[in-house]
Amino acid sequence: MGDRALLLHWLKRLSSLVVALGTSGVLLTAAWLVPDPRGLGTDTQLGLGTCTFLAMTGYPCPMCGATTTFTLLAHLRPLDGLINQPFAASLFVLTLALFGVAWAEVLQPRGRWGKLADWLSPYESSLASLFLAAMGAGWIYKIALMRWLP
Numbered sequence: 001m002g003d004r005a006l007l008l009h010w011l012k013r014l015s016s017l018v019v020a021l022g023t024s025g026v027l028l029t030a031a032w033l034v035p036d037p038r039g040l041g042t043d044t045q046l047g048l049g050t051c052t053f054l055a056m057t058g059y060p061c062p063m064c065g066a067t068t069t070f071t072l073l074a075h076l077r078p079l080d081g082l083i084n085q086p087f088a089a090s091l092f093v094l095t096l097a098l099f100g101v102a103w104a105e106v107l108q109p110r111g112r113w114g115k116l117a118d119w120l121s122p123y124e125s126s127l128a129s130l131f132l133a134a135m136g137a138g139w140i141y142k143i144a145l146m147r148w149l150p
Helices: 001-032 040-045 053-059 067-076 078-084 086-107 111-148
Strands: none
Touching: 001 067, 001 086, 001 111, 040 067, 067 078, 067 086, 078 086, 086 111
16 A cells, blocks of 8 residues: 555545544534423523524524424434424434444445445535435424423
């Protein structure tokens, strides 16, 4: 293996390590937190303030309840997490997938990121549209959950 190839190999491995540690941190933090029974506000345990959007408008922001949902899912309460904020539940699943691929690449590099990018590339614009539509639907759902549902 030449110097350039060796450097590239270690840069890819280092990048995977950054993703692995980041997703590990998110998942461990979610497991450490206690889910707020209101369905939002769990992030205040991290020293963050209350949601500014909610405080100013009386309506939840598009991601209100995401930290609580991650915490519910990390505490193995999938139904509660899905009911609380369905879009955030899908982000949790995505975080788990990134966690798995990243650690696999750190421990045994096989070019999984490139294969994943090649596999998703033809669907890029459709996935972006789906992502935005799902976020919007999750936002509407959270508004309904907080405003009109018991």
